[in-house]
Amino acid sequence: MSDLVVTPGWYMALAAVLFVIGASGLLLRRNALVMFMAIELMLNSVNLTFVAAGRELGILEGQISTLFVMVVAAAEVTVGLAIIIAVFRKRSTASVDMLAGMQG
Amino acid sequence: MSVEVIVFVIFGAAAIAGAVAMVAARNPVYSAMGLLLTMFSIAVFFVMNDAHFVAAVHILIYAGAIMTLFLFVIMLIGVDRTMDPDEPLPLQRPLGIGLSGAFLFLILVAGRTAWVTGRSDLGAGDTNGTIENISDQLFGTWMLPFLSTIFLLTIAAVGTIALAQFRAVTLVEPDHPEADVTPDAEEVTVR
Numbered sequence: 001m002s003d004l005v006v007t008p009g010w011y012m013a014l015a016a017v018l019f020v021i022g023a024s025g026l027l028l029r030r031n032a033l034v035m036f037m038a039i040e041l042m043l044n045s046v047n048l049t050f051v052a053a054g055r056e057l058g059i060l061e062g063q064i065s066t067l068f069v070m071v072v073a074a075a076e077v078t079v080g081l082a083i084i085i086a087v088f089r090k091r092s093t094a095s096v097d098m099l100a101g102m103q104g
Numbered sequence: 105m106s107v108e109v110i111v112f113v114i115f116g117a118a119a120i121a122g123a124v125a126m127v128a129a130r131n132p133v134y135s136a137m138g139l140l141l142t143m144f145s146i147a148v149f150f151v152m153n154d155a156h157f158v159a160a161v162h163i164l165i166y167a168g169a170i171m172t173l174f175l176f177v178i179m180l181i182g183v184d185r186t187m188d189p190d191e192p193l194p195l196q197r198p199l200g201i202g203l204s205g206a207f208l209f210l211i212l213v214a215g216r217t218a219w220v221t222g223r224s225d226l227g228a229g230d231t232n233g234t235i236e237n238i239s240d241q242l243f244g245t246w247m248l249p250f251l252s253t254i255f256l257l258t259i260a261a262v263g264t265i266a267l268a269q270f271r272a273v274t275l276v277e278p279d280h281p282e283a284d285v286t287p288d289a290e291e292v293t294v295r
């Protein structure tokens with residue numbers, strides 16, 4: 001057991017598990033806020049993959065990509081939460097099931 | 105067993121537990137706390153992968169800014185409303201779980217064949233993510249993408265302000281079509 005080392009494959013497997021948990025949260029929950037958190041979780045698991053792969057390949061670009069993903073996530077959260085609040089003011093709900101106003 | 109294995113197991117379990125708690129919790133505040141636990145664990149993994157600066161930024165942005173924003177919105181919307189009382193579609197839950205399991209299986213199978221298994225000769229291997237190394241890259245090779253994030257953040261800020269200003273995102277109730285039609289555009293002139 002002494003030669004048991006943590007390879008980047010471990011990190012990538014863990015990131016895959018986290019990504020799938022996030023995707024299942026997106027599929028199973030109806031609260032728009034929790035769905036947003038699930039998207040954040042998926043973005044973060046991809047960040048972990050970037051960093052692990054960058055270390056394995058011996059390049060720094062993985063960490064640079066992570067920084068850009070963080071910028072996109074921050075922008076997305078501000079706009080998304082503003083939309084959720086705007087919808088909540090109008091309809092007093094954050095459940096995506098109630099928002100069937102555009103259904104034909 | 106080395107220290108790295110022990111740390112990986114502990115924080116990996118914490119990350120997965122936090123993620124599962126986020127999905128399973130009824131109360132959105134508990135979901136936010138579970139996500140926070142996952143974020144901290146991922147920051148630990150960043151440190152273990154030599155990404156020190158990224159780990160610090162990750163903690164600052166996610167735990168500091170984004171989770172605070174989430175909690176603020178949860179408090180604004182109201183904590184006591186427990187959402188999704190029961191599932192309206194009968195097949196949604198088993199189908200979602202089954203699809204997720206199949207997805208995970210396929211990712212792991214595909215990954216085992218494709219993911220990197222050894223140090224390549226692409227780079228010499230200085231992946232120590234200190235501020236100096238990161239900024240050498242960011243303000244050298246990646247200057248243009250870095251500057252273009254300025255536009256992204258500006259557009260996001262302008263969009264957020266616009267969404268906050270025009271209060272009536274007129275989703276007209278179908279049974280009162282004329283109730284909310286009166287546009288707020290005149291009200292929302294300069295203030």
